[in-house]
Amino acid sequence: MAKTLFEKVWDLHQVVPETADTPAVLFIDLHLTHEVTSPQAFTLLREQGLPVRRTDLTFATMDHSTPTTTDQIFGGVPIKLASARGQVEQFARNCAEFNVELLGLQNEKRGIVHIIGPEMGLTQPGKTIVCGDSHTSTHGAFGALAFGIGSTEVGHVFATQCLLQRKAKTMAINVEGALAPGVTAKDLILAIIHEVGVSGGTGHVIEYRGSTIRALSMEERMTVCNMSIEAGARAGMIAPDDTTFAYLEGRERAPQGAAWTTAVAGWRELVTDEGATFDREVQIDATKIQPMITYGTHPGMSIQVSGHVPVRDGDAVFAQSLAYMGLNAGQAIAGAAVDVVFVGSCTNGRLSDLIATADILRGRKVAPGVQMLIVPGSQQVKRAAEALGLHTVFAAAGAEWRESGCSMCLGMNGDTVAKGQYCVSTSNRNFEGRQGVGSRTLLASPLTAAASAITGRVTDPRTLLA
Amino acid sequence: MEPIRILHSRTVVMAATNIDTDQIIPARFLTTTTKEGLGAQLFADWRYDAAGTPKPDFILNQPASQGCQVLVAGRNIGCGSSREHAPWALVDYGFRAVVSTEIADIFRNNSLKNGLLPIIVDAATHQWLVANPGAEVTVDLQHCELGLPDGRKVLFPVEAFARFCLLNGTDEMGYLLKQGTAIAAYEASHGQQRSRTTA
Structure with missing residues (x-):
């Protein structure tokens, strides 16, 4: 079967x-x-x-x-x-x-x-x-x-x-088409969560499929799968392929030598068979996705960075969320004031995220009054970034470069956003108080976060990309 | 774990949708290394002001909510973080059942392991419960029935084994430990395929 x-x-x-x-x-x-x-x-x-x-x-x-x-x-x-x-x-x-x-x-x-x-x-x-x-x-x-x-x-x-x-139900999310320049895996998963809803994946294991997914690097695939839980899903999976094997080959705890060859042969079987069916299928057109940002208090409350906060008259929960965020229905999100920018977390704390951040920061300064915290996902990421000289780019821009950890994603360690302050964050949750009591989180990609740090306002990164 | 058979209780209604586990118990309280005493921090940021004084307009601070064991919540309660501190806090506070139209997977799982019964009801029943806060309800786990004050009985689904554990107040650990022979056989037959964490 x-x-x-x-x-x-x-x-x-x-x-x-x-x-x-x-x-x-x-x-x-x-x-x-x-x-x-x-x-x-x-x-x-x-x-x-x-x-x-x-x-x-x-x-x-x-x-x-x-x-x-x-x-x-x-x-x-x-x-x-x-x-x-x-x-x-x-x-x-x-x-x-x-x-x-x-x-x-x-x-x-x-x-x-x-x-x-x-x-x-x-x-x-x-x-x-x-x-x-x-x-x-x-x-x-x-x-x-x-x-x-x-x-x-x-x-x-x-x-x-x-x-x-108990065995979960299955959901295929089929993504086709190329992502436009300046549009990242983070924008893709925010768009998917917006489409599926924050409880749309409940009871399901998602498989991300299609040409867009196949074209993603492993770090980008991790960003996508990371936020599966934000759509309510138990898990998110992507079938392994040559991109996967190239990433793993030679890593210290991966199989080595003959064991590697045997392992890869077995892993190649791990694809959904022709004719297999899913309990639910969702189609996403990647070519239509723009840089995304959240404006509310759950990850499904997102819009294009160039968009406007929706108007939903008569929805008390929605109104409460906007009141918490201090934003108005109908307002443009671009240009909204930013106090803190956080780049890091298990969603966007990998080397490619830091390279993207540096691409925006290079030769520029973080806006006066904005605190920018860049926290590598691991000590190995930290050293790899430093080998590329990224830490000097961050320092020259006026950003803080830290030791690795979850940090300001959830503020357990004391890295918090003050009450009422706005943080453009590359993390995964914009719940009330997630980054500190009274903190206001806007989830976005490293590109959008870095661009917003430079201007001190929510900014479409494409305006700063060469 | 305290067994659950029949609960008679008034309801507390928190109708907001997507009440995440960060609201149920904020992350700064997760540095605890025990399960006990988290009820005091349940819904801390909604319940207390910056000085730690209870906010009078928050539902749990109102006299009618005291002693209630059944929480009626909006769709998708328990979304977000997997922290089991959320059901620990709810149980420590005194809740024994959470009713909604949708309950997030990990929170539902964690609740079942701590004597907190997640109850999924249809939209009409939920609407009635939200419109009638403080209603006296009966939760009958033996028959998987939620009894409303007008005599209506609403059936709810509970996974069979979790129900067995809740009715008897037993943990799943005992059952898993009894699978030792099957686990050993699996390990023996699959050992070659498993790559260990050590290099």
């Missing part, structure tokens, strides 16, 4: 198939863990006297509550935020006690969990990958089945390397 990519990966990981009374027991190939959603799971192990069953399939980093200033990472200055310090220290103790490999605070490869998995070659086609973090969907860019879980399930995977799961 013809199968979708998701169904193939699902079938290969069923330890016990599902029945009417019981979910499937699904084997997990890679369990990524971090300091915020694991403590309660380690406690569960301790209470029940259980070990981590497969330490060889478990990998830990610290990213969410870690500081991004160099003095607190390498300068001997203790983590200033006491609660974060306690969490980081406990995580290190937990990993040591349960023999889990951890990239500690000063490790040269530490970074955001969804950046380092691919970067180290841990993320591979056909794997089942989980993490106590909803943006685990990022890893689906490699043709893995990757999804976020809660802390109770983190405990289940620690103890049994398995999860109880």
